[in-house]
Amino acid sequence: MPRASRFGKKKSIATWDEGDIAPGETRNFRLTVSESYSGMNVRIPIQVRRAKREGPTVFVTAALHGDEINGTGVIRQMIHDGALDLKCGGLILVPVLNLLAFDRHSRYLPDRRDLNRCFPGSLGGSLASRMARRIFDEIVMRSDYGIDLHTAAVRRTNYPNIRADMGNAEVARIAHAFGSELVLNGKGPKGSFRREATSIGCPTIVMEGGEVWKVEPRIVESAMKGVTNVLRELGMLEGETEIPPQQTVLEKTVWLRAERGGFLQFHVAPGEVVVREQAIATNTNLLGVERSVLYAPFDGVVIGMTTLPAVTPGEPVCHLGRLPRGTKAAQLSQDRSEDEGLEERLFEELSTNFMVVERSDETEGMGETGDSE
Known part of the structure; x- marks a missing residue:
């Protein structure tokens, strides 16, 4: 060239x-x-x-x-x-x-x-x-x-x-x-x-x-x-390439940022596939009282995350890639879990670096008066 x-x-x-x-x-x-x-x-x-x-x-x-x-x-x-x-x-x-x-x-x-x-x-x-x-x-x-x-x-x-x-x-x-x-x-x-x-x-x-x-x-x-x-x-080594069952090309990504200062409770981990309006992280004060919640603005995949749960307003929390049109979040998750290959092992291992807790209905509405989004 x-x-x-x-x-x-x-x-x-x-x-x-x-x-x-x-x-x-x-x-x-x-x-x-x-x-x-x-x-x-x-x-x-x-x-x-x-x-x-x-x-x-x-x-x-x-x-x-x-x-x-x-x-x-x-x-x-x-x-x-x-x-x-x-x-x-x-x-x-x-x-x-x-x-x-x-x-x-x-x-x-x-x-x-x-x-x-x-x-x-x-x-x-x-x-x-x-x-x-x-x-x-x-x-x-x-x-x-x-x-x-x-x-x-x-x-x-x-x-x-x-x-x-x-x-x-x-x-x-x-x-x-x-x-x-x-x-x-x-x-x-x-x-x-x-x-x-x-x-x-x-x-x-x-x-x-x-x-x-x-x-x-x-x-x-x-x-x-x-x-x-x-x-x-490129023909430089013997053998066949090993490709995962699905590769996703992401055209749009966004950083979700903290709206309030506080201490984060993560609900997702790096590599996780999420759907629109899924809770990403809950922001609480140091006594665990909810202040705000970050939600996914679209169906996407978690590219990266902060590893420091203490945040101030505007700090990046989650780097989210938007799934391209025609790519189903549920299918992408299923392909990974069924393959049981390196991608699934990567997700499981990186998840251990975070305390990830599912957000339940019981936690909603627990913010201080006038203190939630």
Whole structure:
């Protein structure tokens, strides 16, 4: 696919500043992306795998936000489980893309910028912009496809989902192949890694799953299956892709926000399918007296949630994706439960992170006088 002229021609996976990589060879090295306050080189660890036969080159990156380390655990597991016997092509594995933020357990760089809003970067810009340009030149410009692994932001969790520009045929191809139950359609924010990589001819998707500062077993399992699926779809690995019985492409999502300050009682969990007017969370004071209730505005699925039940007015509580026309909430729930596959196990495990209580009729109308919605 074409590359934008200002970035020059696509680079070879075989030739790096650290040395050449022969067909059939795997090499570990460190790519210099910046310098620290002390003047030491900041070098991110990379593993490059090259098959004996030519084929596509795919990058898999994690910790673009330095506190989102589920993907770091995924790439570590991929490197050590011995399942990456490539038939053709090449693989660029980057367990920590944003090392300066990773070392600080932070989402952001020391200059307070979000690296995932600074692509494709520039040679003479800010710290973040220069790092972005180096990453773009050395990783994206060698790749034909990309997979970037993320989690929810701090004090939130996400049910595993793919973010992808489904209007791009090759992006849609690998998004479907990844095999997540949920796909959020969109180009991504301006300056984001996946949007800018896709724009210059490297179709890239993002997986979102789990929480910051953790390596969660089911999220790792889901991501590893997804990456393997993509490599199989591209003919780089043996085997058939494993796709759930139903994949839902979400065109519209909303964050339901707290109307009052208080302490939340959750009625749903990440990944749950809900119907219009279903109770999502009840807001009470610290003595348990109801103040307000959040209800689903449409049939949808819970993409993500806050993990902190104490809220002030306007704080995000639940990220809800609207089910597309023709998709029945009951059927989606039934397909998942009958399949008894990874999606059902994911839902059950993530549910244990929340105290979820069904809202009964007896609890309705228990608010203080004049204190309910």
